Structure formats: structure tokens, C-alpha cells
Amino acid sequence: MKKLIQLLCILFMIPIITNAQTIDKKWNIGFHGGAQQYNGDLGNGFYKTDMPFYGFGGLSFSRYIGSHLDANLLFTKGEVGYVKDSSKFHSGLSTVTLNLRFNLLGPQYSFRPYIFAGAGALLFADNPTVKDKSKIDYAAPSVGGGFNVQLSPNVMLNIQEMFLYSTNDNKDGVEENRNDAYLLHTVGFTFNAGKKRDADKDGIADRNDKCPDTPPGIGVDKNGCPLDKDKDGIADYVDECPDAAGITSLKGCPDKDADGIADKSDRCPDIAGSATLKGCPDADNDGIADLDDKCPNTKSEYKVDASGCPMDNDKDGIVNEDDLCPDKAGIAALKGCSDTDGDGVADNEDRCPAVKGTIGNKGCPEITKEDVKKITQIASKIFFETNSDKLKVASLVQLDELSEILKRYEAANLIIEGHTDSQGEDDYNITLSQKRTESVKTYLMSKGIMESRLTATGFGETKPIADNKTSIGRAKNRRVELKTSY
Numbered sequence: 001m002k003k004l005i006q007l008l009c010i011l012f013m014i015p016i017i018t019n020a021q022t023i024d025k026k027w028n029i030g031f032h033g034g035a036q037q038y039n040g041d042l043g044n045g046f047y048k049t050d051m052p053f054y055g056f057g058g059l060s061f062s063r064y065i066g067s068h069l070d071a072n073l074l075f076t077k078g079e080v081g082y083v084k085d086s087s088k089f090h091s092g093l094s095t096v097t098l099n100l101r102f103n104l105l106g107p108q109y110s111f112r113p114y115i116f117a118g119a120g121a122l123l124f125a126d127n128p129t130v131k132d133k134s135k136i137d138y139a140a141p142s143v144g145g146g147f148n149v150q151l152s153p154n155v156m157l158n159i160q161e162m163f164l165y166s167t168n169d170n171k172d173g174v175e176e177n178r179n180d181a182y183l184l185h186t187v188g189f190t191f192n193a194g195k196k197r198d199a200d201k202d203g204i205a206d207r208n209d210k211c212p213d214t215p216p217g218i219g220v221d222k223n224g225c226p227l228d229k230d231k232d233g234i235a236d237y238v239d240e241c242p243d244a245a246g247i248t249s250l251k252g253c254p255d256k257d258a259d260g261i262a263d264k265s266d267r268c269p270d271i272a273g274s275a276t277l278k279g280c281p282d283a284d285n286d287g288i289a290d291l292d293d294k295c296p297n298t299k300s301e302y303k304v305d306a307s308g309c310p311m312d313n314d315k316d317g318i319v320n321e322d323d324l325c326p327d328k329a330g331i332a333a334l335k336g337c338s339d340t341d342g343d344g345v346a347d348n349e350d351r352c353p354a355v356k357g358t359i360g361n362k363g364c365p366e367i368t369k370e371d372v373k374k375i376t377q378i379a380s381k382i383f384f385e386t387n388s389d390k391l392k393v394a395s396l397v398q399l400d401e402l403s404e405i406l407k408r409y410e411a412a413n414l415i416i417e418g419h420t421d422s423q424g425e426d427d428y429n430i431t432l433s434q435k436r437t438e439s440v441k442t443y444l445m446s447k448g449i450m451e452s453r454l455t456a457t458g459f460g461e462t463k464p465i466a467d468n469k470t471s472i473g474r475a476k477n478r479r480v481e482l483k484t485s486y
Contacts, residue, residue: 032188040180092126351411389435421474434458
């Protein structure tokens with residue numbers, strides 16, 4: 001008995017969390033065996049080891065009432081007796097008791113000591129029947145204690161001591177002043193019964209499940225809620241960053257720079273940036289992240305390459321936006337354009353890019369004084385038939401020579417001006433002078449001079465150079481003037 005008490009103390013001091021009879025599994029059935037001892041008018045057999053033990057078998061039913069309270073119904077059938085010297089007593093004994101059992105520890109512990117109290121009936125017969133009421137006594141009270149040890153989620157070892165105080169005093173054959181009492185030493189196994197209601201099948205009863213709609217197969221905590229290792233309020237199974245606390249809008253991932261890009265996808269997690277640049281800033285707004293930008297202060301109007309530097313197609317050191325000739329290398333003085341003949345006029349504006357000229361002539365050389373003089377002389381020798389735009393034959397020789405001069409200066413333009421005297425109507429004179437300049441133009445074109453180089457304008461009598469009142473003056477006013485220009 002001393003060892004039994006020591007075992008009870010050890011088990012009581014080392015409770016282990018587990019599952020026991022709970023609100024989900026309210027019923028428990030037990031199968032028991034043990035020994036019964038007597039204490040009455042013949043003597044006291046309680047806890048005596050020098051006397052015969054009388055065995056019994058039992059069946060119990062328990063009903064969960066609360067976390068610390070059960071109702072227990074116990075049936076036993078066996079024998080009871082007492083033998084000492086000449087005093088002896090022996091009888092069959094069947095009992096039925098209903099007890100309220102108070103558990104000292106909650107259902108989460110594997111070792112659960114308890115005490116109980118109740119009442120019951122005792123039937124003294126080897127083959128009991130309820131017809132012979134003289135063989136029936138009542139136990140008032142039935143009290144005791146014991147403990148359950150959880151062996152598995154649904155199986156418990158039960159050890160119990162129950163004291164039954166009889167309401168009568170004659171079943172031992174002696175009737176004196178004190179009633180008889182009986183002690184049942186019980187050991188057995190009990191089994192929890194019932195089905196735990198668990199709609200989402202996560203192992204947590206619905207009554208304790210704070211997240212009753214957890215998807216199947218998802219790990220849950222003791223409250224039935226999906227695991228959340230980083231405690232950010234986003235369950236691990238939907239948290240794309242389960243080990244780092246984050247925000248809902250980023251599916252549980254953190255965003256240190258608060259730019260709306262999760263740190264795991266943010267190339268610049270410590271500096272706010274844009275989604276198009278994967279979370280990196282772009283100070284000069286050229287579309288290249290500062291992290292990759294080799295020219296971080298590019299003007300906003302410049303187009304840039306992959307390194308963030310302004311485009312320079314011809315690699316002449318002048319960016320395309322400032323380069324008037326972006327596809328051909330040039331010099332800074334000419335805004336990126338080349339100057340093949342070195343005359344200071346960019347090739348794109350040089351009428352004579354292969355021949356050194358002057359800026360005033362748009363890159364073409366000056367017409368020699370001799371040729372200028374010759375052109376003036378040719379102009380004075382161009383004549384037409386009277387009142388006609390038909391060139392005289394002698395004039396053709398002069399125009400042939402003019403065409404050769406123009407071919408030497410391919411970029412030079414020629415302005416042909418026609419004038420008349422004041423004889424005749426003004427409109428007629430304007431028309432006649434225009435037709436005569438057109439005749440000169442047409443002839444020069446026939447000699448290979450491009451039309452774009454030739455401008456023919458008739459002024460009629462509007463620009464006289466002499467007095468129209470004299471025949472000499474009128475002769476001077478009837479003229480053709482030739483002017484070169486670039």
C-alpha cells in the first residue's frame with residue numbers, strides 16, 4: 001500500500017497534457033476488477049492483508065458534465081466476507097452506485113486524480129434477484145477517490161477506492177449498534193466514446209475552433225487557425241513570405257521602403273521606387289533605374305541608351321538631340337556635322353561640300369572676277385526679235401558660253417531679269433519681258449543647266465536705267481541682266 005501511495009504522488013506531480021474525456025467525447029465505458037473488504041460487527045478487514053480477498057468484476061458508465069465534473073454509474077458483482085478466529089461471514093455481493101466525480105485536473109492532463117460521492121444499492125446473494133428485498137441494502141453514502149491515467153487518446157487506466165456505508169446492520173448475521181461498511185479496491189480500463197465534431201477536419205473540435213473553415217490539409221494551431229509563423233495575420237499557406245512579417249496587400253511579404261513592391265521582388269528594397277523599375281528610383285526620369293544609370297543627371301528631353309546615357313549614334317561626342325547630323329560623325333563647332341572641304345561650312349549646308357568655299361557662298365568658291373565680268377558682257381549681248389521673245393542667232397553663242405561658266409560653278413544659281421522700254425502698254429511690256437527671260441531659261445536648260453538653278457523674272461518698264469525719251473535711253477532699257485547667287 002505504501003508503494004501505491006508513492007506512485008499516486010509521483011503521477012499527481014507530473015501531469016502530461018493530452019486528450020481525455022471531453023465535451024466532444026462525453027461518454028466513457030469501463031471494465032473493472034478488484035477486491036472487496038468488510039468492516040462491521042465481526043471486525044475490521046479494511047486494508048488487512050492477512051485475510052482472504054474476495055474478488056469482483058465491474059462495468060462503469062461515465063457522462064461528461066464539465067471540465068472537472070463527471071457522473072459515474074458503476075455495477076459490480078462478486079463476493080464479500082470476513083474470517084477471524086471463530087467469526088466469519090461470506091456472501092455474494094452485487095452493487096450499483098451513482099456518483100458525482102470531481103476531477104482535480106482538467107481534461108487536457110493525462111493524469112487526473114479525482115474524488116467522488118454518491119449513493120447506491122447492495123444485493124447480498126450469490127445469484128441476485130430483486131424479488132427478495134430482504135437481501136437488499138442501500139449505500140448512503142458511497143464515497144472515495146482515484147485517478148485515471150491516459151494511455152491513448154481514448155483509453156485510460158483507472159484505479160479507485162470506494163467506500164460503501166450500508167443502511168442496515170444484519171447482512172453479516174450480527175446486528176449491533178453500528179452499520180456494516182464495505183471497501184472496493186478497483187482497477188480497470190475505461191474507453192472514451194463519442195465523435196468529435198470537426199467540420200474542417202483539422203483535429204480541433206468545432207466548439208474550440210476559432211477558424212472553422214480552414215481548408216483541408218492545412219496545419220493549424222491549438223485554436224484551429226492556420227499556422228502563421230511570422231505573426232503578421234496572414235496564414236502560412238497563403239503567405240508568400242511566411243518567415244518575415246508583411247502586409248496583406250503584398251500577400252504577407254514585407255516592404256521596407258513602402259513603395260508597394262515586396263522586398264523579395266524589390267531591386268532597391270531600402271529606397272522607394274516604381275513598379276516598372278522593380279522598386280528602384282529614377283532621379284532623371286529617363287527610364288533607367290539609378291542603380292544602373294551611368295549618367296544619372298541626363299536632361300529629360302534626351303533619349304538614352306541602356307546605360308542611361310544620352311544617345312550618340314555617330315559616336316562623335318555630341319548627343320543626338322544637340323547633333324544636327326546625328327548619323328555622321330562631326331565636330332562640336334558645327335553642332336556635330338562634318339566639313340569635308342574644311343571651309344567652315346557644314347557638309348549638310350555646304351552647296352559645294354567637296355570644294356573649299358566661303359560661308360557667304362554657302363561653302364562654294366567665289367566666282368572669279370573674270371567670269372563675273374564675262375557674265376555681265378554676255379548679258380549685254382542677248383537680243384530678241386522685235387516685239388518677240390525669240391532669241392536672235394547671235395545670242396545663242398553667248399548663251400552657250402554662259403552655260404559653260406555655270407557648269408564650272410555647279411552650286412551657283414542664276415537670276416535672269418528682263419526689262420523693256422516704255423513704249424507700249426505696261427501689261428504688254430511685263431508679259432514680253434517675262435517671256436524673254438523664259439526663253440533664256442529654256443535655252444540654258446537645253447544645255448544641261450538644272451531648272452532649279454535658274455530664276456526668270458520680267459519687270460517690263462518698271463526698272464529703267466536710262467531716259468525713255470531718247471532712242472539711246474530706250475535701247476539701254478531694253479536689256480537682260482544676269483546675276484549669280486548661292
